[in-house]
Structure formats: C-alpha cells, structure tokens
Amino acid sequence: xxxxxxxxxxxxxxxxxxxxxxxxxxxxxxxxxxxxxxxxxxxxxxxxxxxxxxxxxxxxxxxxxxxxxxxxxxxxxxxxxxxxxxxxxxxxxxxxxxxxxxxxxxxxxxxxxxxxxxxxxxxxxxxxxxxxxxxxxxxxxxxxxxxxxxxxxxxxxxxxxxxxxxxxxxxxxxxxxxxxxxxxxxxxxxxxxxxxxxxxxxxxxxxxxxxxxxxxxxxxxxxxxxxxxxxxxxxxxxxxxxxxxxxxxxxxxxxxxxxxxxxxx
Amino acid sequence: xxxxxxxxxxxxxxxxxxxxxxxxxxxxxxxxxxxxxxxxxxxxxxxxxxxxxxxxxxxxxxxxxxxxxxxxxxxxxxxxxxxxxxxxxxxxxxxxxxxxxxxxxxxxxxxxxxxxxxxxxxxxxxxxxxxxxxxxxxxxxxxxxxxxxxxxxxxxxxxxxxxxxxxxxxxxxxxxxxxxxxxxxxxxxxxxxxxxxxxxxxxxxxxxxxxxxxxxxxxxxxxxxxxxxxxxxxxxxxxxxxxxxxxxxxxxxxxxxxxxxxxxx
Numbered sequence: 001x002x003x004x005x006x007x008x009x010x011x012x013x014x015x016x017x018x019x020x021x022x023x024x025x026x027x028x029x030x031x032x033x034x035x036x037x038x039x040x041x042x043x044x045x046x047x048x049x050x051x052x053x054x055x056x057x058x059x060x061x062x063x064x065x066x067x068x069x070x071x072x073x074x075x076x077x078x079x080x081x082x083x084x085x086x087x088x089x090x091x092x093x094x095x096x097x098x099x100x101x102x103x104x105x106x107x108x109x110x111x112x113x114x115x116x117x118x119x120x121x122x123x124x125x126x127x128x129x130x131x132x133x134x135x136x137x138x139x140x141x142x143x144x145x146x147x148x149x150x151x152x153x154x155x156x157x158x159x160x161x162x163x164x165x166x167x168x169x170x171x172x173x174x175x176x177x178x179x180x181x182x183x184x185x186x187x188x189x190x191x192x193x194x195x196x197x198x199x200x201x202x203x204x205x206x207x208x209x210x211x212x213x214x215x216x217x218x219x220x221x222x223x224x225x226x227x228x229x230x231x232x233x234x235x236x237x238x239x240x241x242x243x244x245x246x247x248x249x250x251x252x253x254x255x256x257x258x259x260x261x262x263x264x265x
Numbered sequence: 266x267x268x269x270x271x272x273x274x275x276x277x278x279x280x281x282x283x284x285x286x287x288x289x290x291x292x293x294x295x296x297x298x299x300x301x302x303x304x305x306x307x308x309x310x311x312x313x314x315x316x317x318x319x320x321x322x323x324x325x326x327x328x329x330x331x332x333x334x335x336x337x338x339x340x341x342x343x344x345x346x347x348x349x350x351x352x353x354x355x356x357x358x359x360x361x362x363x364x365x366x367x368x369x370x371x372x373x374x375x376x377x378x379x380x381x382x383x384x385x386x387x388x389x390x391x392x393x394x395x396x397x398x399x400x401x402x403x404x405x406x407x408x409x410x411x412x413x414x415x416x417x418x419x420x421x422x423x424x425x426x427x428x429x430x431x432x433x434x435x436x437x438x439x440x441x442x443x444x445x446x447x448x449x450x451x452x453x454x455x456x457x458x459x460x461x462x463x464x465x466x467x468x469x470x471x472x473x474x475x476x477x478x479x480x481x482x483x484x485x486x487x488x489x490x491x492x493x494x495x496x497x498x499x500x501x502x503x504x505x506x507x508x509x510x511x512x513x514x515x516x517x518x519x520x521x522x523x524x525x526x527x528x529x530x
Binding site for chain 2: 048052066158192265
C-alpha cells in the first residue's frame with residue numbers, strides 16, 4: 001500500500017476511536033481513500049427478509065458484510081466495535097425513529113440476537129469524482145449529502161418493503177457522462193446513477209428540502225444526478241413497521257479499513 | 266430488442282419446453298445471448314446459511330434470484346418451472362450425490378419448504394469472448410466445460426463451508442488480457458478470472474482430469490485461465506454434509522429469459 005493509504009488507515013482507526021469516545025460528526029471526507037459503510041441491525045427473526053431485500057435491491061443495498069446474530073465485529077475493520085464506532089446511531093421501534101444516540105451498546109443488550117448488515121456507501125466514489133475534477137458539492141461546502149425518498153418501490157422480500165432513497169450531487173452537464181463512467185466502476189458502492197435530471201419523475205418536489213441530510217447549491221449549468229442510497233433500508237424499516245432496528249444516522253457512517261480501490265473494477 | 270435476441274428468447278423457451286419433456290443435454294451454446302444460471306435448492310432450515318455463503322463468496326456464487334420456501338417460479342423467466350425446466354438435476358442426501366434425474370418435481374413434494382438459489386453462470390460471457398475472436402474451446406469442440414475443485418477455501422457461513430470450484434478455458438497468451446477485460450464487464454456472472462496459469466498453485470494436479478465436465482485440448486501457446494464456478498455450492502453441499510439438496514447437473518443449466526447484456530456493466 002502506498003503511504004497516503006497507510007496514512008488514511010491510521011486516520012480511519014483514529015476516527016473510529018474518537019466516535020467510540022463520543023465525538024459526533026458526519027463522516028464525508030474523513031479518511032480519504034478508505035471505504036465507509038451504511039449499517040442496519042435487526043433481530044434475527046427479521047434477518048432473512050432483510051438479507052433477501054438486499055439481494056433483490058443491489059443498487060441501493062450492496063452488501064459488504066453480514067454479521068451473524070449477536071455479533072459486532074466485521075471483517076471490514078479488525079478490532080472495530082459496531083456498537084460504538086459509528087458517530088451517531090438511530091434506534092427504531094415499530095418503524096418509528098425513537099432515539100439518536102452516540103453509543104448503541106444498550107441495543108445489543110436489549111436484543112441479543114441482532115444481525116448486522118454493512119452496506120456500501122457512495123462516499124467511496126467521491127474521491128475518484130474529485131480526482132477527475134468534478135466538484136462534490138457537499139464536501140466543498142462542508143455539509144451532509146442531500147438524500148431524498150423517491151416514488152420508486154424496491155422489490156419486496158417477505159415482510160420488508162419500501163421506497164428507494166437516493167443521494168443527489170449536482171454535476172456540470174458536460175461532466176455527467178464522466179460521472180456515470182467513474183461511479184460505474186464501483187458497483188459495490190451503488191455504481192452508476194439511477195436517475196439523471198428531472199427530479200419530479202422521482203417524486204421529488206423540492207431539491208431544497210431533502211428528506212435526509214442538507215440541501216446543496218445547484219449552480220447554473222449543473223444537473224442533479226441521483227444515486228441509489230444506503231439509507232434505503234431505513235425507509236424500509238419505516239414502511240414495514242419493523243419492531244426493532246439500529247442504524248447509523250444518515251451521513252454518519254461506519255469507517256472501514258478497506259481501501260476504496262478494493263471496490264474498483 | 267433486436268431480432269437476434271428475440272430469436273434467442275424463442276429458442277430459450279423452446280429449450281426449456283424440451284427439457285421439461287425429458288430431453289437431456291448440456292446447455293452451452295443454447296440460446297446465444299441469453300443468460301443461463303446454476304441452481305441449488307435446500308430446505309428452509311439451511312437457507313440462511315446458504316444465502317450468507319453466497320453473499321460472502323460473490324465470485325463463485327453471484328446471486329441472480331432467490332425463490333422463497335416452496336416456490337419454483339423465478340422473475341428471470343416468466344412461466345418457467347424450476348422443478349422441470351433444467352435438462353438434468355442432481356439429488357443430494359447427507360452431502361452425497363444419490364441420483365441424477367431429468368425431473369425434480371418429487372423433491373418439491375418430499376421437501377415442501379425448498380428455498381432455491383439461481384446463480385450466475387460463466388456461459389454468459391462466452392458469447393462476448395467469441396465475438397472478440399477468442400475461441401471458447403469446449404464450445405468449439407462440442408463438449409462440456411472442464412471444472413476443477415481447488416484448494417481455495419470459500420469464506421464459511423454457519424454450517425456451510427467448502428472449496429472453490431473453477432471452470433477453465435485455454436486462452437492464447439496474447440489474448441489473456443483481453444479475456445480478463447471482457448469477462449470483467451460481467452461481474453454478476455463470475456467476472457474476472459480468479460487465477461491465470463499455474464494450475465498446481467490451485468491444487469489441480471492434472472488438467473486432463475477435471476472433477477466435473479470434460480477435459481479440453483490446450484494448444485501450444487495457450488494458457489489455462491480459471492474462473493470461479495457456480496458448481497461451488499455443490500462442493501459446499503458435499504463438504505458440509507447438507508441433509509438434502511437439489512442442484513442442476515454441471516453444464517446442464519437453467520436457461521433464463523434475461524439477455525446477457527443485462528449483466529454487462
């Protein structure tokens with residue numbers, strides 16, 4: 001590995017340690033070159049439906065790792081603790097968000113059979129977009145990526161159903177084709193966009209009012225480009241009335257030890 | 266769709282109907298341009314472990330569809346019947362192959378909770394290899410592709426474990442790089458090779474004695490190239506002593522209605 005990746009790996013470990021110690025912050029731009037992941041944990045009784053939901057909806061839910069009942073370790077980051085190493089967690093009860101907390105250890109006590117899914121995150125392809133000279137607006141402006149609930153239904157699996165969530169990045173019209181090709185080389189982290197321009201067709205009435213994250217500037221000549229988003233399982237938790245779930249808070253991801261390039265094809 | 270794909274779709278339906286009527290034959294080269302799939306069905310009690318095994322080993326076990334307990338219909342081919350539309354099935358009991366039969370309907374009666382996995386097949390990228398002027402030897406010679414059990418352990422999942430099975434195609438040394446790039450565009454059907462040349466390093470002692478399928482000629486100047494193979498779950502059935510399973514017989518695949526190009530990225 002080259003020095004900059006080794007440096008980022010140190011940064012990844014240090015970031016996880018600081019979140020474990022209670023620091024709360026969005027993770028975009030942290031440990032550049034290292035993959036981040038979405039997380040959702042559900043009781044074992046719901047795990048089959050969720051695993052199948054991910055298999056059937058690989059664009060929004062590309063699985064990077066599945067941790068079996070009660071576990072909180074992952075092959076994606078040795079020594080990491082999934083109960084504490086994410087800056088902000090959400091607790092869901094009967095499909096409703098009931099709490100945002102910096103430490104989810106209690107959830108693993110309350111439900112000793114939680115199965116955990118780690119899902120690819122589009123932050124992975126943001127470095128390559130920037131390297132190609134395409135500004136990633138929410139990084140440039142220091143805010144969270146805007147995310148929207150769409151009118152697109154995912155393919156259901158058993159009791160689990162819901163709409164697709166997308167993230168949006170404005171891209172200059174003449175660079176949209178480049179953005180498609182660059183992100184297409186990362187199919188394990190959402191890959192190509194699912195929709196380009198025309199937000200109304202996705203059921204998005206106002207780009208200034210994202211359902212998750214922060215709104216971003218769209219400059220003249222820029223086109224909104226939409227990628228499938230790993231917050232989609234949270235929409236499924238809501239739509240399906242899942243009795244209990246733990247997830248990351250949108251934009252507050254699990255930072256792995258896996259170089260982004262491992263997901264490049 | 267263009268005329269040649271429409272013609273191949275008709276051919277796919279006709280082939281499935283002929284297998285349903287009892288015809289037994291390998292499926293390589295049938296319905297060119299249409300994807301074929303590996304099949305494995307296990308009782309529901311083993312389904313979680315198998316689904317996780319596939320998720321953890323996406324090169325040999327790329328999932329195209331999962332059919333829930335008792336089902337035998339798939340979104341990959343409307344109207345097809347997975348109990349009868351494969352030319353040859355294998356029945357496994359306690360990890361041992363006990364029968365090869367052209368109709369598996371009885372298995373769905375004996376076990377009413379079979380969960381079925383359809384897994385991508387490297388036949389999908391053979392058309393593109395041929396189109397690029399790379400001869401696919403087993404098609405040229407009219408036999409089954411050679412497959413080998415390797416010494417590479419797959420990542421286990423619960424009770425399911427086993428070694429990776431690979432398929433082998435000899436490729437002229439100066440075309441190996443092309444073969445890598447062409448097949449890499451089809452990650453859902455095994456993608457890039459897992460190993461190039463040096464069969465001993467995979468634990469293969471004799472290329473002339475494949476564990477499944479037929480041996481093929483290797484001409485001077487050709488290099489054996491190895492791709493992860495969808496027969497890997499059958500090796501897992503053996504290694505794990507799964508109490509009951511139904512699979513396709515190697516080389517005798519399920520022909521879908523999905524154009525190969527749907528898996529091109």
